[in-house]
Amino acid sequence: MTYKSRATHEGDVAIEATQLVKAFGITRAVDGVNLSIPKGSVYGFLGPNGAGKTTTIRMLSTLLAPDEGNATILGYDLKKEAAEIRARVSLTGQFASVDENLTGLENLIMVARLSGYARKQAKDRAYELLSAFDLEEAARRQVKKYSGGMRRRLDIAASIVVLPELLFLDEPTTGLDPRSRNHVWEIVRALVTAGTTVLLTTQYLDEADQLADRIAVIDKGKVIAEGTSAELKASVGSGTLHVRLQDPDTRPEAEQILTNTLGTAVQLSSDPTALSAHVSVTSRASKALDELAKANISITDFSLGQPSLDEVFLTLTGQPPEEEHTSEENIS
Amino acid sequence: MKHSQTEPHYQAATNDKLDEALASHPRPARPNALSASLTFAWRALLKIKHIPEQLFDVTVFPVIFLLMFTYLFGGAIAGSTGDYLHFLLPGILVMTVTMITMYTGIDLNNDITKGVFDRFRTLPIWLPAALVGALLVDVVRYSIASTIIIGLGFLLGFRPDGDVGGMLGAVAVLLFFSFSLSWVWTTLGLIMRSEKSLMMVSMMIMFPFTFVSNVFVDPATLPSWLESFVDVNPISLVVEAVRGLMHGTATSEQIGWALLSSFIIMVIFAPLTMYLYRNKK
Ligand SMILES: Nc1ncnc2c1ncn2[C@@H]1O[C@H](COP(=O)(O)OP(=O)(O)OP(=O)(O)O)[C@@H](O)[C@H]1O
Ligand SMILES: [Mg+2]
Numbered sequence: 156m157t158y159k160s161r162a163t164h165e166g167d168v169a170i171e172a173t174q175l176v177k178a179f180g181i182t183r184a185v186d187g188v189n190l191s192i193p194k195g196s197v198y199g200f201l202g203p204n205g206a207g208k209t210t211t212i213r214m215l216s217t218l219l220a221p222d223e224g225n226a227t228i229l230g231y232d233l234k235k236e237a238a239e240i241r242a243r244v245s246l247t248g249q250f251a252s253v254d255e256n257l258t259g260l261e262n263l264i265m266v267a268r269l270s271g272y273a274r275k276q277a278k279d280r281a282y283e284l285l286s287a288f289d290l291e292e293a294a295r296r297q298v299k300k301y302s303g304g305m306r307r308r309l310d311i312a313a314s315i316v317v318l319p320e321l322l323f324l325d326e327p328t329t330g331l332d333p334r335s336r337n338h339v340w341e342i343v344r345a346l347v348t349a350g351t352t353v354l355l356t357t358q359y360l361d362e363a364d365q366l367a368d369r370i371a372v373i374d375k376g377k378v379i380a381e382g383t384s385a386e387l388k389a390s391v392g393s394g395t396l397h398v399r400l401q402d403p404d405t406r407p408e409a410e411q412i413l414t415n416t417l418g419t420a421v422q423l424s425s426d427p428t429a430l431s432a433h434v435s436v437t438s439r440a441s442k443a444l445d446e447l448a449k450a451n452i453s454i455t456d457f458s459l460g461q462p463s464l465d466e467v468f469l470t471l472t473g474q475p476p477e478e479e480h481t482s483e484e485n486i487s
Numbered sequence: 488m489k490h491s492q493t494e495p496h497y498q499a500a501t502n503d504k505l506d507e508a509l510a511s512h513p514r515p516a517r518p519n520a521l522s523a524s525l526t527f528a529w530r531a532l533l534k535i536k537h538i539p540e541q542l543f544d545v546t547v548f549p550v551i552f553l554l555m556f557t558y559l560f561g562g563a564i565a566g567s568t569g570d571y572l573h574f575l576l577p578g579i580l581v582m583t584v585t586m587i588t589m590y591t592g593i594d595l596n597n598d599i600t601k602g603v604f605d606r607f608r609t610l611p612i613w614l615p616a617a618l619v620g621a622l623l624v625d626v627v628r629y630s631i632a633s634t635i636i637i638g639l640g641f642l643l644g645f646r647p648d649g650d651v652g653g654m655l656g657a658v659a660v661l662l663f664f665s666f667s668l669s670w671v672w673t674t675l676g677l678i679m680r681s682e683k684s685l686m687m688v689s690m691m692i693m694f695p696f697t698f699v700s701n702v703f704v705d706p707a708t709l710p711s712w713l714e715s716f717v718d719v720n721p722i723s724l725v726v727e728a729v730r731g732l733m734h735g736t737a738t739s740e741q742i743g744w745a746l747l748s749s750f751i752i753m754v755i756f757a758p759l760t761m762y763l764y765r766n767k768k
Contacts, residue, residue, distance in 0.1 A: 216609060217609070218605060218608060218609070238611070241609055242514075242517075242611045245609060246605070246606075246609050248602050248605055248606075250601075250602050251602065252601075252602040252603055252604075252605050252606040253603070253606070254530065254534075254603050255601070256533075256534050256538060257530065257533055257534070257537065261530075261533055265526060265530055266606070268518065268522070268523075268526040268529075269518060269523055269526055269607070269610045270515060270518070270610060270611070271514075271515030271516050271517050271518045271611070272515050273515075276515070280512075283504075283507070283508050284508050286504050286508075287504040287507065287508035287509075288505075288508075297537060313606065315509070317512070317514055317515070318509060318512065341502075341505070342505065345505045345509055346509060348506070348509075349506070349509035349510065
């Protein structure tokens, strides 16, 4: 990939990263990441624990210097113009970075004062955000007494006291219940409507699917696939057909039939009666079940699931090395 | 945008307050260094308000120290507690306040491990303000401890030979020394990974310096190799000046050495702290 010439500040690219590398000792936490993220969108980093999501985000938000490579953030050079970048971006870290001993109100006033608001304006802004984020009642309570969802919302509120042009959200919904999660999603959508570009990390395909315009799948410090969620799913197949047989002895025959009708490899699980296979076109699944019935193989149970993150990963990482190489080329 | 096509039900849920709060406001000008420092000082005061136990170290600690050493050693070393207090109180004052300075490093270390530090680093502020603000409030804490020790000393029969001016001068020298010493703990607070290890290293430095000094005994009674350490120990120099000022016998040389050693500590450790602070991973 060629090094992109410096974008103009008015350009429409929020992040352009080239060959970012960060190693901790022998761990290459980020191992040559390239990114091109347009303004005005939600971009998702999807990856398992230890994939390097946090490390990448910390580099892009100027908190950590890359060992190799560079990036342009909102048109500013990551290494040379960190101050310009800091004035325009904001980060909500994976672990709440609010002061636990202070109340929600005090936390927001503090950040507002440190952002340059005068005393009165800082207070007004704090109240405005507390009410917008549904934290009014907890305004005068110490943050250490907040629930996980409240803490998250306060943390995001603290990150947008001055509305940033680019916001990094590191696993904004991990550990939240569905209601709190929806609340955070709603905030993210409102932010994008207000013109902020959002880069979020997640371990849930579902979340990336709901929120992100484009997704980069990250594993072992590398971007192993990139695209819209539709594109990613297409690369994995539209779902997985799980079948459970009455008689384990019929499994080899069933495997043969599924392989033929679906045209994909069939996975045999440790349960001797179960097998599963990726399905790229849903109608093929019913055809496959039909074929099993015709061959007199009795089924006790079947289901067609959306591809899970596990399956995305299995498909993307479980390939032989040379094929992995081709999927890597999706990046550019 | 994606959600307008795929998630119509969320449109209804969008709340007006949220949109309003996200409407673009003019970006305020960067706060200056003083205003940022004062905001951090305000934060430190709020912390005391929410966790008043934090004042334990500057209230209960000094009382215990003074009572303990006065009655423990008073009879044995000087013959009577009144005489001993005359000698001991300035030293106990210095020792107690010096011990309290260690907490500065612990607070900073906590900010870093808990991630609050990351938030400060992404704000458009003069970064050292976070330290300066905290240290300003620490000086208030040191003053509280000093007042308590001197007040209790008077109750127990401490009668300095010097005047009020000498007393204030003594406290001023001590506060300057403590402020300088705080930078040692902030440096360590940035280097050590956990509160436990920080505590241990701080103690390991603190104990020899406070006990192998002239706080408890006249160094002339010590073996000569020990005496030479005691003589250059900054804590001894400060005790010498504080004692002299309280009793009206201080020479400008004594005061000069105390201020100079404080200054040297600060000149080394303040920039070192700042350097580590800015370059913290
Ligand atoms: N400060 C550090 N020192 C040493 N190793 C680190 C450090 N930070 C991260 N690592 C290592 O780098 C790798 C990537 O970590 P990172 O936190 O970026 O992953 P992640 O994708 O955010 O994972 P998670 O989903 O668990 O948050 C991991 O192997 C981790 O152990
Ligand atoms: Mg992480």
